[in-house]
Amino acid sequence: MTNYQLLPSKHTRFFVLxxxxxxxxxxxxxxxxxxxxTENISFTKEGELTITKPENDSIIANFDIEIAQSSxxxxxxxxxxxxxxxxxxxxxxFDDVAxxxxxxxxxxxxxxxxxxxxxxxxxxxxxxxxxxxxxxxSSGVPIKYVxxxxxxxxxxxxxxxxxxxxxxxx
Numbered sequence: 001m002t003n004y005q006l007l008p009s010k011h012t013r014f015f016v017l018x019x020x021x022x023x024x025x026x027x028x029x030x031x032x033x034x035x036x037x038t039e040n041i042s043f044t045k046e047g048e049l050t051i052t053k054p055e056n057d058s059i060i061a062n063f064d065i066e067i068a069q070s071s072x073x074x075x076x077x078x079x080x081x082x083x084x085x086x087x088x089x090x091x092x093x094f095d096d097v098a099x100x101x102x103x104x105x106x107x108x109x110x111x112x113x114x115x116x117x118x119x120x121x122x123x124x125x126x127x128x129x130x131x132x133x134x135x136x137x138s139s140g141v142p143i144k145y146v147x148x149x150x151x152x153x154x155x156x157x158x159x160x161x162x163x164x165x166x167x168x169x170x
Contacts, residue, residue, distance in 0.1 A: 041080050043088050049147065049167040051159060054121070061157050063089040063149065067169060078148055079106040086153060091167060092146040100143055101136040104129050110151035115139035120165045125154055 046067045051060045064087055068074045074092050078084065094100065097118045104111070113126040126137040128151045139146075147165070 043084065045088075045170065047091065047167055047169040049089065049091055049165060051122075051157070052164045052166070054162060054164045057164075060159065060163060061153075063087060063147075065089050065091045065147075065167065068092045077102075077107070078109065078111065080108070082108055084109055084150055086150055089147050089149040092148075094144055094146075097142050097144045099139055099141070100146065101138045102126070102129070102146065102148075103136055104131055104133045107131055111148045112151050112154040113137055114147040114149065114154060114159065115141070115143040116145035116147060116165050117142070118144040120145070122159060122161050122163045122165065124161065125159075127154055128152065 043064075044066055045064045047065045049063045049065045051063075052058060053060060066088075068077055068090055069092075074094070077092070078090055100115070102113050107129075108131050110131055111129045113129055114122055115124045115126075117123040123143050124140045129137055145165070
């Protein structure tokens with residue numbers, strides 16, 4: 001009597017190795033993707049922001065604002081928006097005072113990016129940020145807040161470094 005040992009063919013072993021590798025990649029992936037809503041994102045008023053001249057407290061501008069404070073909100077910002085009214089903006093509030101950099105990935109509207117220090121004074125600008133441009137736009141100085149408004153508004157309003165900002169959440 002002859003004893004036969006059945007061994008898997010080279011092709012079968014290769015196929016099993018591929019299936020096992022694919023399974024390991026899918027099962028061991030530690031990060032889950034966050035779903036980003038990209039359709040019909042409308043403005044939601046979450047607060048009001050006022051910019052004044054510090055010498056005489058004269059009001060330069062008032063904005064209805066959305067507030068970005070969580071990691072997800074600050075990473076997404078105004079991405080996927082088709083438009084924004086000149087009376088609207090987005091205020092980013094960071095936990096730290098540090099140099100911050102923004103970019104325009106997936107942002108369809110040109111923006112003025114206004115960097116604001118921990119004392120609520122305008123510290124620097126990145127004006128006319130171009131839609132979809134992934135170039136980093138640095139604050140240049142340590143800041144705690146960022147206000148994004150439609151491009152050209154900061155010049156139209158005559159905003160300068162040192163102007164005061166105040167805001168309230170609804």
